[in-house]
Amino acid sequence: MGAKQTRSAQKYQDLTDKTGFSPEQIKNLHKRFQHLSDNEETISRENLEKIPALANNPIRKQIIDAFFDKRNQHQNEVGAFQEIGFEQFLMVMSHFRPPTLKTTEEEREAMRKEKLRFLFNMHDTDNDGTITLEEYRKVVEELLSKSGAIGLEAAKAIADAAMLEVASTNVPHMAPDDFYEGITFEHFEQILKGLEMESRMHIRFLDVDTMTMRCGKSKS
């Protein structure tokens, strides 16, 4: 089915191998990509910021940043892109592939780690391997930003309490004057250990292209 266009078939095949998406899904996403980029080869931040559906997402900035973050490309690079091509777009998307029934336990574990890393990267904006209190606060503030009245104070307090909690779970025997610098990835994993990611961090990428039409309409 996906191989109708021979030209793109090969390209899709590569991407399939890299990202694990099916050719149909890639085709779908490609359409979306072109829609977003106005048929350019690459997407810039402005393209993404224009998406109306994203407008009232409180963490819009973080999400968009994640797309331009080289750490999310599985290539051990650091830094940020100015613009991303389709492949990078797919790579980021591939973090959210749901597991199938065939996925083994180890693979699940790996996927989980990957997703956690994705989240961690969202927090860790300066890429120093730790989430500092400031970074954490920032995210919590953004999270609460849409609710208006709750205010910065509460956000701060939440972040502080959360940080405190991380510190207490990970460093149980802290000397009174110790200072907890920030959450490392290991600690991050630790605090989210029991949390089920399966139902939360997955998107069922559609095989069939049903939504593009509607989406086009709603945009115009």
Next chain:
Amino acid sequence: MDLNISRRAAALLILCSGFSLLCGCRGEVPPKPTGGVTIVPPIKPDNGPQAYPEAEKSNLPVFTMDYPRIQIPFEITLWMLLASFAKIGFHVYHKITIWVPESCLLISIGLIVGAIMHSVHEEPPAVLTSNVFFLYMLPPIVLDSGYFMPTRPFFENIGTVLWFAVVGTLWNSIGIGMSLFAICQIEAFGVQDINLQENLLFASIISAVDPVAVLNVFEDVNVNEQLYIVVFGECLFNDAVTVVLYNMFSFVAEMPVVEPVDVFLGVARFFVVGLGGMGFGILFGFVAAFTTRFTSKVREIEPLFIFMYSYLAYLVAELFAISSIMAIVTCALTMKYYVEENVSQRSCTTIRHVVKMLGSISETLIFFFLGVVTITTEHEWNWGYILFTLLFAFVWRGLGVLVLTQIINPFRTIPFNLKDQFGLAYGGLRGAISFALAFTLPDNIGRKQLFVTATIAIILFTVFLQGISIRPLIEFINVRRTNRNLGTINVEIHCRLMEHTIAGIEDLCGQWSHFYWKDKFMKFNNRILRRILIRDSRAESSIVALYKKLELQNAMEILDTVSGDISAAPSIVSLYEEKKSSAKPKKKFLAADLRNMHDILSKNMYKIRQRTVAYTNKHTLPNDSQTKEILIRRHTSIRRSLRPGSFQSTMVPKSHKYFSLPAGQSLDLKFPPARLSYTDDHETLSEVAYPTRRSRSGRPTRSSSRAMMPLRRLDTLTEAPSVDTVGDGGRTDHGVSRTNSSYSDSHVAPRRHLNSSNDNDSGSVDNLRNNHHEAPEEEEEPQPSSSSPVWAAEPRDGTTRNPLLRRPQWNPKKK
């Protein structure tokens, strides 16, 4: 030993009620119309035979007894009491209910009572007729499930739920019916006279699953959310399907000939019935929501509207012979959201309690009767038929789940694996509904007794065998679990974060799952529905947030008076100690704070992807302990402050453990006097003042009212008797402060503290205080459902080196 005592009490009660029945059932029980669901107005048991006092007594009787007059309500009351006592009894020894589901125990008690009654040749009360069941016992059960449906997971899995509920039930009914019909052709069993229609009718009865016991188990072992909601939703909607089928088949069973046209009509009717019920439900739900808009002046009867409207929905649906279960479920689902915002906090609690109470008493009674009836009715035991019924019920359930999951899996983000499927299939217990349906079968069904026997057999079999074994099995095969009790702030934050991320990514890649529709609905809801249905139609978050802010300031004012680095931490300390003293298993971390945090997060964050609160099942009340915790915390902190120990200085050194009032300062200080005038005519506040005061006074803080008390705390403090612990100094101070006249004298003290901490903070506090002034005007009627973010009190910081992060500040053990 409690156990012994209550056992004895239970035994006593059984005896006593046995006696009462003994003498009671001699009296005639009014014949109730049997037969299918009719539109005949019910004979209310309460209005039973109104025997008039025997006339023409010559003298004025000194002592008379008129048992027949009260017989019916009296007996009903006794039965209910007996069943309820049984329930109490089970929970005295906690371990029983872990390993043996409650329904098993109820049935067992019922069996015992039945045996007693049987031994004295007593008939069971003929209470359970078709009308009584359908008009009085079923609605509470369904309302309960509908009202406490976990909305978010339900709508996320609605496709699967409906798929299993509708198609699965059809599959089971038709499958079992057909195979039983095939069995009936075998001569050896001697049941050739059961025709296809009757078999189908019977099959539809026993395909209603009622997995209360399973849900309890699932909840205990934290089975994954998807499985849980599918079982929950299935049981709810397949009741509807079953009742529809039952009515249809019992109609068909009476027809001499079935023509093909009838089949199509039946199918059409099926949809009319289902969708019609839904329509009525939505209609009445909105009407109920709209009505509660205007009930602010008549709080007393507020809860009544909820029940009356849902019941009305049920009755009207019954009137038109459409699915009344669907009607009441959709009604509950529709109105819940709006009603809970309109009504006061206490009404909300009342509604929840009463819904729970009615539901669980109704169910208890049915199980109980099941036990009684098992013994006391005459049975027709047919090995072949009954065993094959069991077999087919089991096989078709298993097959059905297997096949239906294969079909639905490609449409699910998280497919069901084999273990989940096993859980689904094995969770198919039959229960109260099946029994009641069988018991109310029309009498013209030839083999009614056999059907009743077979139904009871299958219920007993599934409830006892599967019900007891499902826990070990689920634990053994290790079904994927969702740890729902992860009560940490980080988890909460990250759940949010993930939801938003997913929502964002979905928006980004331009495909909309249920989020898209949710989004659309929320927009519609906010623009139109809320405006019509909710009294205070301002965007919810603003009022809630405002209210929270008040709470927050309240908390802060407690905190403020302490110098140094107070934060959430000290409040944790006090809470923790409170917990310890109440010998609770110590939770790792500030349960109440988390709940508050959860509350704030869920109330205030991106509305569209709101998480629901924890599951509630039929037998647990919704968690409304948040406010209680806050009260506890507040009181503890206040109490601490009144302790002699904390008197030393107002400038408490950093190491102090309590957030507290420096001695001799009252909380009134910072409250502008203007506000006090507001509070008096303030309904919620004043109504709330009482429970707080009470809980403060040393009683176990079991104030079930969730109402908040944002401003009036002052009074509660000053009037509370536990000031005693302090001694005279404290008392006089508070006495003075109660008069509100000592306003100025210590007003300086907190200021001093504030100034001593960094400027940043005092500024912010001042801001907050300004808000305080505005607050009462805005706060016409504080919206319910908020809890105070006490923890959220802003720590004085502004530096990365947050003192918070130093452990001893909050570690309760270092004392």
